[in-house]
Amino acid sequence: MPPFLEAFLFNKTFKLLASLTLTKAELRKLFINKRKQLSLAEYGDLNQKLLLQFTQLDLQGVHCIHLFLPIHERKEPDTFLMREWLSNHHPQITQVFPKANFADYTMQNFADDAQLELATNAFGIPEPVNGNKIETTTIDLILIPLLAFDLKGYRVGYGKGFYDRFIAQCRPDVRLVGISLFEPIEVVMDVNEFDQKMQQCITPNKIYIF
Ligand SMILES: Nc1nc2c(c(=O)[nH]1)N(C=O)[C@@H](CNc1ccc(C(=O)N[C@@H](CCC(=O)O)C(=O)O)cc1)CN2
Numbered sequence: 031m032p033p034f035l036e037a038f039l040f041n042k043t044f045k046l047l048a049s050l051t052l053t054k055a056e057l058r059k060l061f062i063n064k065r066k067q068l069s070l071a072e073y074g075d076l077n078q079k080l081l082l083q084f085t086q087l088d089l090q091g092v093h094c095i096h097l098f099l100p101i102h103e104r105k106e107p108d109t110f111l112m113r114e115w116l117s118n119h120h121p122q123i124t125q126v127f128p129k130a131n132f133a134d135y136t137m138q139n140f141a142d143d144a145q146l147e148l149a150t151n152a153f154g155i156p157e158p159v160n161g162n163k164i165e166t167t168t169i170d171l172i173l174i175p176l177l178a179f180d181l182k183g184y185r186v187g188y189g190k191g192f193y194d195r196f197i198a199q200c201r202p203d204v205r206l207v208g209i210s211l212f213e214p215i216e217v218v219m220d221v222n223e224f225d226q227k228m229q230q231c232i233t234p235n236k237i238y239i240f
């Protein structure tokens with residue numbers, strides 16, 4: 031099939047499916063595919079737009095921000111751009127990066143300071159291997175990786191519950207801000223008792239407030 035026809039059909043099918051009520055598992059597949067379909071130029075363009083939206087986020091009262099570092103092969107939002115922007119424009123804000131433990135699906139968190147050493151793990155995630163650990167209760171805002179999200183502020187991740195568990199350990203007033211290359215779907219069907227709604231979600235077009 032010619033590539034333009036394949037892309038056309040993919041887009042048509044995607045729009046149709048995304049307008050239905052799907053489960054997290056179905057949404058995961060759909061959005062992983064949608065990322066794969068992005069050309070490197072489109073991915074780069076979306077990342078620039080995400081950065082621009084991120085710069086509009088109200089950071090008043092935020093002293094400590096938690097952000098994941100991107101798996102480039104999976105075309106995750108390039109949070110290295112936000113790290114750079116934050117360190118230039120808000121050097122007083124402490125940035126914190128997670129290190130995932132796949133044995134129990136928990137995360138430890140490390141400050142972005144002179145002692146921080148990063149290395150790419152087996153899943154392609156740039157992660158701290160050395161540095162200063164940060165207590166979860168010092169974190170004011172968490173930037174959350176998403177595969178998909180809905181208009182109410184519910185999210186779909188890779189499905190291991192890393193963020194659900196992590197958020198449960200944070201202060202109850204911690205701000206949850208998603209970051210997504212794509213726009214929201216109507217509704218995530220199978221929301222469970224561990225799912226916490228985000229307050230905001232950044233996309234290349236706008237910041238959603240829930
Ligand atoms: N950049 C980034 N860092 C992050 C996350 C993320 O989504 N993005 N996480 C957000 O939670 C945690 C890591 N979560 C992950 C969950 C699954 C897989 C993964 O590759 N899963 C395989 C299946 C592996 C298995 O079953 O053992 C797969 O999807 O093919 C990777 C990371 C913590 N750090």
Ligand SMILES: Nc1ncnc2c1ncn2[C@@H]1O[C@H](COP(=O)(O)OP(=O)(O)OP(=O)(O)O)[C@@H](O)[C@H]1O
Pocket residue numbers: 054185186187188189190191192193194195198222224225
């Ligand atoms: N606080 C918790 N304690 C124990 N298990 C949890 C907790 N939070 C979530 N889980 C489990 O983790 C899994 C998360 O699956 P879910 O489909 O909600 O993933 P997700 O929203 O894509 O999550 P994430 O992005 O956090 O990986 C579920 O099996 C859930 O029961």
